[in-house]
Amino acid sequence: MTKRTGAPPRPPGRPKGAAPPGGRLAQRASGGLPGIVAELAEPAMPADERVWVPQAPDVWFRPLLLNTVSGGWCNLLRVRKSGVLSRHRHPMIVVGYVIKGRWRYLEHDWVAETGSFVYEPPGEIHTLTVPDDCPEMITFFNISGAMIYVDERGDPVGYEDVWTKIEMCRKHYASVGLGASYVDRYVR
C-alpha cells in the first residue's frame, strides 16, 4: 500500500530537487495536461549574490522568467551610484514595480519611488538613472519584446532580447561557478 503524502508524483529515478536530463527546459508541470511547462516559484531577491548578472557599470539584472515563446523577460534591475541604463526604446510594453530606492528617466521629470508602478509605452525613448543621494534601486520589470538601444538621434545602435539575455546569463553563471545551465531554470 502506497503512503499518501499529498506531494505530487515525480518521474521515477530522479532525486527530489534534481534537474531532469536536458535541464529545466525539459521539465514539465507535475499537474495538468502533457506539454504544460513547469511553474516557477522562488524568492525574487536572491540569497546568492552570484545570481545577479552584470549588465553595465553599477547595473545588474536578476532573471526571473526568460520567455522564449512570446519573447520577453521578467527580471529585477539593480542600479547603484552612477549606474546608467543606456538610452533605449521598446517595441512593446514594459511594466515595472519599484521595490527599493528610486530612479528617473533623463527624458522625464517624474521620479519612480519605492512602491511606484511604472508603465512604458511602446516606442518611448528613455535613459534610466538613479539620483545622487540614492545608493541603490531595485525594480521588477516585465519587458515584452526587446530593448533597442539608440543614439542621441534615436537611431538603433544595439539591442537585447530574451536570447541575448539568456546568453549573458550563461556566460556569467559559468564564470562565477554556478554553471552555464543555471539559467535554464528561468527559461520557458
Ligand SMILES: [Fe+2]
Ligand atoms: Fe525602458
